[in-house]
Amino acid sequence: MKGYWHFAALAVGAAIVRIYFANDWIIIVFLLWISYLYFYGRLKKVPIFISLIMFFFFSLYIPPPTSQSSTALSSETAHYIGEIVSPVQLTQDKLEFVLEEQHSKQNILILYFPDNNKQTAEIEPVLDSFKYGASCMVSGSVELPNKSRNPAQFDYREYLLKSGITYQLILEDLTHVECDGSKFLERFYMLREQLLNHVESRFSAYTASWLTAIVFGDDSKMDSETEDIFQRWSLSHIIAISGSNIGLIVALFYFLLVKLNLLTQEKAQWLMVFFLPVYALLAGGDPSVWRASIMVVLFILLNKFKFRFSYTDILSIVFILLIFLDNTIMYHVGFQLSFLVTFAILLSKNWVGGTKSPFWQLLQISFVSQMVIIPIQFNYFSIFQPLSIILNLIVIPYFTVFVIPLMYILVPLSFLPNVFINLLDSLFFLIHQMIIAFIDLIDSVLYYPFLTSGFPFIAIIIYFGLFLLFMHDLERGMLIKAFRSGLLMTLLIMGIVARPYFSSEGTVTMFDIGQGDAFLIELPYRKGVIMIDAGSRFSFEDMNPTDSVYQQILRPYFYSRGIRELDSLILTHEDTDHIGSAEFIFKEMEVEQLIVSRYFDLSVLQKWSQIRKKPELVLVKGGDIITVSDQQLHVLAPDQDRASSNENSIVVFTEFGGVSWLFTGDITKTEESVLIQNYPNLSVDVLKVAHHGSSTSTDQDFIETADPRFALIPVGVDNSYGHPTPEVLETLEKFDVEILRTDQHGAVQFKYDDGGTFFPFLHKLRGEDK
Template identity: 45%
Template sequence: MKGYWHIVALSALVAAISVLFEWNLFILMFLWLAYLFASHRLKILPLLLSIISYLFFFYYLPHVETDISSQKNSNDSTLLQGEIIRSPIIQENKIELVVEDDTTADKVLVIYFPDEREIAPNETALLKYGAECIVHGKIEYPEGASNPGEFDYRQFLLKKEITKQIVVHDLTDIDCVGASFWHRFIYLRQLLLHQAPENISDYTAAWVNALVLGDDSKIDPSVIRLFQDWGLSHILAISGLHIGIVVGLVYFLLIKTSAMTREKAELVVLLFLPLYAVLAGGEPSVLRASAMVVLFIILRRMKISVTALDIISVVFLLLLLFDRFIIYHIGFQFSFLVTFGIILTRKWLSLVSSSFYQVLIISFISQMVILPIQLNYFSLFQPLSILLNLVIIPYFSIFVIPFMFFFLLFSFLSESILHAFDILFTGIHYNVLLFIEWVDEYFNYPLYVSDLPVAFFICYYLCLVVSLVLVERERLKEAFIGFILLTLVLTGYAAAPYFSAKGTVTMLDIGQGDAFIIELPYREGVIMIDAGASFSLTDMEPSPTVYERIIKPYMRSRGIHEIDALFISHEDLDHFGSLEFMIEDGVVKEVYVSDYYVFEPKLMQKLMDHQVPLQRIEVGSTINIQGQPFTVVSPVVDKQDANENSLVLFTEIGSRSWLFTGDISEAEELEIMKHYQVQADVIKIAHHGSNTSSNPLFLQSLQSKDAFISVGRGNSYGHPTKEVIETLEELGIRIFRTDKHGAVQYIFGEDEAWFETFLPY
């Protein structure tokens, strides 16, 4: 079987693709295997194993059913009895347990968010891996995404085999006893995480936890996002690089110091690596790297000759057998793709003598093999990330990661020595991160690509493999052409909106607030009307959550780099709250408000600091944004009230006329009737469907066919009111509402137009 295990692994991978995308690829798989067998490239045993591999994994791997809309949350408290089956996550801001129900075998996520006080160690002492627990609380079904591009929390949990969750409000609602044998190793990890060396700073301790123990929760979230955007997040995942350092340290300490023979040192590695995999969090990347080293040592001691490709293929199959849900883990996908890519290009690397060019090739291959997966998850690719990796990978490999192991292993050194090394590391590392931020500020030219079809993934990887094979055969000209074609295809997908005759109007589901994004055909312009945010009732400060989780991901998923014009209807946080975060992110070119809009000094200063022009517009004026006219029909006079002073805009988009009404009341609606002969095919219902607006005479005069209502699920205001819904229904107006349909899109082209809802209508 030497040299054939990769075909067995590929058969399992094709089975996984068949399950994930609901394609039955058995016929194609069989034809491929038959061709290899007929051309004498495949013997009978690997042929049979490959067929068995496909059939087994096709039925073994899970298909995640994300539609659980029929399952409703209950207000009744329930009692869950079961076992903690995964390592408890105990952090300052949350505690998470995965409990398997003893009765149903369902996996339930138990979450506790502590209040302002710190959690005492004795409060969590009984939360152990393998403990039997009784949990009191209300069963909830996680909410899924309701907007394009939004992170789907429900799907995320389902891919971890978790279907329900319980949020407890007090740790006394969790009563646990006992533990499993493996708890002591997990406890050791928790001990190392929470009792970092006393003589180093919190800043350095956070990096020790991330790069040695696999917990990046204490690293600044902005740094995590920066690494993700620039394709550097693989550095934060413990993988082959870290395992190589661990193995190198063991061999150096045991062999170079003549403490042990090589054979005995190998036994130490065999015993230590599985323990380190647990201490490092047991993520797929560290499991892959550890398993490859362990398997290599075992096979060598048994004098069984295998290739590196065989080893990674066998490890791939074993991990799939061990955990069938691991196929959905992004770390599993990235780790194996990068390792396969590097192994396939080992001949190319051997032809290059310069370490600089070897690192460049590894960086290039690593980026190319994960690029489609990266686009699928993040909709973003930084072309310059290959060059940045060229600088950052050696820096982390040679300096940062060894330093982190040093801090953990030599924490017994004197305070002055550790403090000196801490100052050295902090000074250098802080400036390197500043350099990455500088690159992000001045060389940030990302490609946004999303909604890639499955056929693209297949064609991309086929072209990539062919190009790599051509490089291996030293047919560099043909390989170069292949890489150029790949680049052109990606660029073509990124540029697709600029060649599309279709435009869209999207009402985003941001809860109890408004956010509309208008995309003109051929990407001639992107206009936004309102950008609401959630906020705290105690201090009335807006939260960045809506922007970071809904607006920004939507923009990325649509390939939108910036908003040409942002109209703010009035000064309520559910309509303007995300503005400050958009300004800070540099995605707003110009802001429009009414003559009577009252700006907070802080927000006004932010506009000036970021040089974002502010335009005040009056009733009767028409503003042309990239060829799209908007006419202001209200406010006529200053009503001394934010809602009544709402900016009301009339425009024609596609084949329909639109009226965006902000939060006006009936009085303003009747004023519009009096001063303007407005007819609007589509109306944005004012004030989320409050009974203070939507006068029947006004709606009748508009002759609208469709109504958009942006409203939060189960909101405390009772919006939209029964009276408004009945009025719309009596007038025969079709209703689209975010609490029921999620984001709603109007898609229009040269000859056609239609509405789509993100959730089933």
């Protein structure tokens, strides 16, 4: 099999693709490919046989991405006995670990959220018993983790299922869990925690956050805004441990141990064989670290026993081995990116090696690395920044030459007196702040990303086929052919990104943001994007809006739909549950028009200091018309100042696909009465129920006059207000109005062309096309 292990790895990859996309056509394609290789003499019997075994074995061995065990656990309170099979993680917010239940063999995520004021007193006395491999008895009721309730929102349940975790159990008190014992690996996890605590105690919070991320794979202390920028510009690999880190460690060891005559080359190699797996554990066990560490260890061992394997063979063996040891690891984005980038660099080694200039070699590696991950980048993050190839060219040398070596050097130096530590700490802070400021400047000036929901399956196949042709032609110097392949790749990307501009379908989305309103209107052919309200949750400490709704719900959807700007943002009134996310939208997106009523408290807008581009402020009142492209929105209210934010809510009437809509903000029954007086012939198909279904709104006379077929109620699950009230529901049911509620249906989308259809995110409607 020497020289042919990549065929076995490709067979495993084909099995993964078949399972991930649930597409049995992959079996036929794989068999045809294997048959072609055999009958045309490209592959001998042994590699063919092993590749077939690999494909069918891993097709059965790897679980589907959302598979659940056939053994269901009861949701009633019970005692669960099992073993801790993950490192115990304790942060300021929570304590968590994974318990493998001994009877069902199911993994349960155990969570505990302490009162911050009592955290130390509550946790420290019992924390010593929570160890990897400990036998535990946990009392409580298991539950299924939360599913996503909005399109493009991160699906926590699916994420845990891909990690082999089916249930979660939230502890009410630490007395409900008793643990005893541990396993050998606990020593390494304890050492990791001790090193993290030591580093954080010796360095400033800024330096410690970078050191723990780069050396120990713990980015929990990293600034969230920095992480966002690095992710947007495809720089996340820099602040995570990667193969280059392992290369630097090996080089550093050899220099210190061999060049300084501390050890012979033979002993240094054996030391690396034992040290690298230990470091992989101390670094958090990220797949990219295991890949690089095992590859180095295999190279050393195989060379010692006079076996000669190529880099491609070693990479393929490690790929197969890691999946065999953990049959869910392929769902880890770090695993996918690490192997894909490494494979692409190996594929291009002749092309890169033909260039003498280190600068151009770095540019070539950056180019190949970025191009090969584009489908994954879109599928996971819905974003790709073309200029990231250039920015990587600037940033990677800085991190490779300065930051990463310094972080590793600081670990042993952390045991020296403070005078040395403070000097290096200050030096790093001074230099690094300037580089981060430079990246921030680039982000604010040159941020023009491609945004889309991801590549369809067939597009992924076509893209990687073109990429292989592109690299093949480049390596052989056939530049015209390579240009053609590269042009086709670019056109494919542009075509996928431009899909909304060629679609005649429009969309209205009622987001499930809890107890708040957020509606997004996407006009056909992307002629315009209009948002009506952008509510948020708020902090109970200072009552200020939080960015959680924007970060977790709105922004992922904007990215997935390729939305980079809003033509109009209509804020019906000043309440946080209707405008709280607006300041975060302004910070990251361009908004052409901000539309509020003439009676809106404009002092609220002065609090929004960070605005990417100041929008045109438009003040409206009843009788005005808002026009976006060819879409007209008629403002029906307010017609005068009613001295209340709710009663001054903007009311908008419009039509989408021949279906009439009425958006009512939080108006009360008084304003509803005024509406039917001013517009006695008012009739709508879809009514946005005012004030989340409060009894202060949705008067029977109003419903009888408007005669809606559908009622949309944005409302929080089990909210403390009791919304929607029984009175409102009875009124709507009396007139046979079909009710769509975010607490029951999640987000609700209305997709229209000539006509329209509602699509609840969580449940189907009782009707079909409407």
